[in-house]
Amino acid sequence: MTQAERHETSSSSSLHDVDSVQECFALAPPMVTCLVRHIDRTMAEVTTPPIIERCVVELQSYFQPHIDASRVVENCVPGSKVQLQFGKAMDINAGTSSSLLHLYILAVDQPYSRPRLLSHVVKKWRTLLEGLGQEGSAFVMLYHQDLVDAASFSTKRASGVLGDIHGAKEPDQRKADAAVAALEPYFDELKALHFAPHQMCAYLPNEAPIRIAERLRAVVSERTTRLTAAFDSYQKRQIRSLHASYGSGNYTNGNATLTADGWNLHEWWRRGYELAIHLLQFGSVSEARKVFAKMFSLYYYHSEDYGFMKSRATLVRLGKLPNVFDPRVFLTGSDGCPSVLLDDAEILEGLLFILACEMWCALQLGLRNAAFARYKEFLQVAREKFTEETTSKFTEAWELFFCFAAHSPRCG
DSSP states (O other), X not given: OOHHHHHHHHHHGGGOOTTHHHHHHTOOOOEEEEEOOEEOTTSOEEOOOHHHHHHHXXXXXXXXXXXXXXXXXXXXXXXXXXXXXXXXXXXXXXXXXXXXXXXXXXXXXXXXXXXXXXXXXXHHHHHHHHHTTOGGGEEEEEEOHHHHHHHHHXXXXXXXXXXXXXXXXXXXXXXXXXXXXXXXHHHHHHHHTTOOGGGEXXXXXXXXXXXXXXXXXHHHHHHHHHHHHHHHHHXXXXXXXXXXXXXXXXXXXXXXXXOTTOOBHHHHHHHHHHXXXXXXXXXXXXXXXXXHHHHHHHHHHTGGGSOOOSOHHHHHHXXXXXXXXXXXXXXXXTTSOBGGGSTTSOHHHHHHHXXXXXXXXXXXXTOHHHHXXXXXXXXXXXXXXXXXXXXXXXXXXXXXXXXXXXXXXXXX
């Protein structure tokens, strides 16, 4: 970031609307799936103990309506909030592919409770998460009522709450000690299954939210690293693909997006968009802007190797949008991917959408000059692409294009 950009950012960050990211990109709140599956000695599923039901409700209430994004990530826009969605599941398959954190809460003080039953459920659960590359998001909390009672009493006494309660009965310390001892075999089972110390704990009302926030921070970092690696590693194939594709006919008429060895511009854009959206969920607007900038720049500097537009109808369709520089006007599929980033979409549409996203991020950061500089680069590459065409069809399309491109993007 240049000195001028830093000045622009510092002068406008206080005006940032913390809800604008959610509104613009229709972000789904990150999911925390709470597995509450309990089985008896015959391996049959049993009703979730009421104490575990209450436990889930209490955890969710702590994180509602939102928490400061700074508790989860660094370098987020000041004032950014994260709204977490908690889901309860009996089935180990529920929410595995869509959840950020996978939490298993097990009551170990029930008549049927046994360490081997924990192991039976966790083995299948962990294997499923490993298949999705999400084993690091698994977190186990062991619940024992005697330990919870002792911890709650100590917390209230330390805060002075018990001072006004005459005759408050202190929990039996022997029961608390026995509860601690009862947890050990369960922790041993988890260690045998290669759970790290930070992936398991006893449920204590005053500590559980803190532990979850710590795990969220780690999981977000891990997912950022994984998505970044997927984005960057796919880009590294691009240079090899371009060399391999020269003379192969893939760029005939300037309409190709797929190279000879399968490198796909749209696929790379989709990977970048997934990474950027992940960053935006936690208020990392500056980092997301860098991703969008990278997506735009690859095409800008290699536009001669790719197509741009095949059908005049594309411009007619874009011309009907109320504001082509607003990411919200582009349709998004059920999987969260914008239709303009699918393989059969025109490159012009995808590039325009990426431009809109990058400019929106820049304007949220107060970088108006950077936003308009990128806008001018888009017009430059569009002019070059359209003037390469000599047919009357594209001459007309060029005129239509500048009918909407000549209107400056809204920056209010």
